[in-house]
Amino acid sequence: MFIYSTQVRVRYAETDQMGFVYYGNYATYYEVARVESLRSLGLSYKILEEKGILMPVTENASKYIRPARYDDLLTIQVVVKEMPAKRITFIYEIYNEDKKLINLGETVLAFVNKETGRACDAPPGITDLLKPFLMAKINFTRYLTDSRTFKNLVQRLDNIHLRNKEVSIYKILENLFSNIKNDDILHKASSVAYSFTLAVFPTIIFLFSLIPYVPLPDIRANIIELVGEVAMLKQVGQTIHDVVNKPRGDLLSFSVLLSVFLSSNGMMELAQTFNKIYKTIEKRSYWVTRLIATFLTFILALVLFVSLILLTVGNSILEFMVENGFLTQGFLIYSILALKFLVLFIMLQFTISVIYYFGPALHHRWKFVSIGSVVATLLAILVSYFFSFYISNFGGYNKLYGSIGAMIALMVWIYLISITLLIGYEVNASIDQAAAQNDEKPEII
Incomplete structure (x- = not known):
């Protein structure tokens, strides 16, 4: 499990009329923590974009527990639990200066080829950097997915389509297992x-x-x-x-x-x-x-x-x-x-x-x-x-x-x-x- 923490100070412009942090600004806090967590690994969005990889946000969820106020020093903890494939999931926990949990969040980003605009696999730069933190969990999974039998099965399932050959069985199963989890x-x-x-x-x-x-x-x-x-x-x-x-x-x-x-x-x-x-x-x-x-x-x-x-x-x-x-x-x-x-x-x-x-x-x-x-x-x-x-x-x-x-x-x-x-x-x-x-x-x- 990869865990990283960073801190941000609430600015006046980020609060609403009640003096609380406006709910939409939590997405900005997520991004700050996410960028800094990648930077701590020696990676940045700029490097990925230069290599032709974009990372659009596909899902963003928040749960608001307590309000944050102007001038509060917030600690944002970022967690990556799973080795990324075509997507990477960041989980956030935000604490105030009293060490009380005020917000929970989760963001899913897809890896997209800049030239084709299509989804692609996670670049080796990210997987290699996360591997020491997640290796114990992915050994068997990586061994299975790298096997020739598994790849042949994936290819066969990808060639079987539903809905007038628009959707492959493999894509359905991939979404199904991901959604169930x-x-x-x-x-x-x-x-x-x-x-x-x-x-x-x-x-x-x-x-x-x-x-x-x-x-x-x-x-x-x-x-x-x-x-x-x-x-x-x-x-x-x-x-x-x-x-x-x-x-x-x-x-x-x-x-x-x-x-x-x-x-x-x-x-x-x-x-x-x-x-x-x-x-x-x-x-x-x-x-x-x-x-x-x-x-x-x-x-x-x-x-x-x-x-x-x-x-x-x-x-x-x-x-x-x-x-x-x-x-x-x-x-x-x-x-x-x-x-x-x-x-x-x-x-x-x-x-x-x-x-x-x-x-x-x-x-x-x-x-x-x-x-x-x-x-x-x-x-x-x-x-x-x-x-x-x-x-x-x-x-x-x-x-x-x-x-x-x-x-x-x-x-x-x-x-x-x-x-x-x-x-x-x-x-x-x-x-x-x-x-x-x-x-x-x-x-x-």
């Missing part, structure tokens, strides 16, 4: 998972409370059998059995109100996370956002309910065909498995597509069924399968935690599903980002 997907997924965890139990009670009112004789038995097969639900099997077999209007009314409110909170958190990933400002009012979140909640509940009915009806039809000699017993087993997977895929794909299309503030760029929604659907199915396999064979949650183990396993599963939803949305955002990079040259600012 920079957007802190794991932290955002934990926030989304927490919101949905609060809603999951009243939602389950609401769905199961509907079962006694469904005029299908086999659906109750199938629900109980399904609960017995799922490791995460065995501990609450008796409770589900009572809810499914005894009609209770009071429980149904209360659970629907509570589940709708809490589930819509989860949807709102998910939509806000989508907006942060795509760096979109939410212009819809609170009530419009709440209404959309409630709509998505009902869609999710409807899809789950319809899936259960389709699985029940489908199994009954297949069993009827076997009993009447239309199908063999062996074919029945494979047909049921195929039916379950097909229903699960279609319903999950539809649900995720609806969430991606209507949830975020900006959705008109993508078709209803997008590449990201397909990726998220496949990942969700794989994650659910492998997690269920792990719980059944290696988890031991029930042995270690008792009956609360089912709740812990369910929370972990919701967290993993939240990650898959955010990754799928990152895929859509990365495709748009790659298309924009392909169509536009970096702006020199």
Whole structure:
């Protein structure tokens, strides 16, 4: 990690009418610290420009914690955590004379060839100077990226294009991995998972409370059998059995109100996370956002309910065909498995597509069924399968935690599903980002 500190004195011209440093001047402080940090390495913008390398700012972010005032002596700490490739990221921490943190910032600069105006790799001058500070972290990465196998793979992926040969798969993957890291997907997924965890139990009670009112004789038995097969639900099997077999209007009314409110909170958190990933400002009012979140909640509940009915009806039809000699017993087993997977895929794909299309503030760029929604659907199915396999064979949650183990396993599963939803949305955002990079040259600012 490369760390450098410099100091600046706040001038009167840099303050506003309140006596505080004008917010736009922090970008100037960032530049002063950035230039001095490079100068401490024996490098400067002038040297780079003479070598035909420009460094335009592509991203700039600030978080204002405390105000700085006229004549304050500010200490600006500059940090470079990663070896630059086509971009370099500078992280800033600004402290006042009392050693209190007043500002956090981050700036991303691209390397641009002066003659062509196109993005290029970081010049050896910078990488060689930063190498002693970052060597321990980049040894394996540099070894991997320099290998012939990796370069051949990159070349193949770069020749595969989407959107009428405008965007390469390599560019999409490059943006995707960078965005997943920079957007802190794991932290955002934990926030989304927490919101949905609060809603999951009243939602389950609401769905199961509907079962006694469904005029299908086999659906109750199938629900109980399904609960017995799922490791995460065995501990609450008796409770589900009572809810499914005894009609209770009071429980149904209360659970629907509570589940709708809490589930819509989860949807709102998910939509806000989508907006942060795509760096979109939410212009819809609170009530419009709440209404959309409630709509998505009902869609999710409807899809789950319809899936259960389709699985029940489908199994009954297949069993009827076997009993009447239309199908063999062996074919029945494979047909049921195929039916379950097909229903699960279609319903999950539809649900995720609806969430991606209507949830975020900006959705008109993508078709209803997008590449990201397909990726998220496949990942969700794989994650659910492998997690269920792990719980059944290696988890031991029930042995270690008792009956609360089912709740812990369910929370972990919701967290993993939240990650898959955010990754799928990152895929859509990365495709748009790659298309924009392909169509536009970096702006020199």
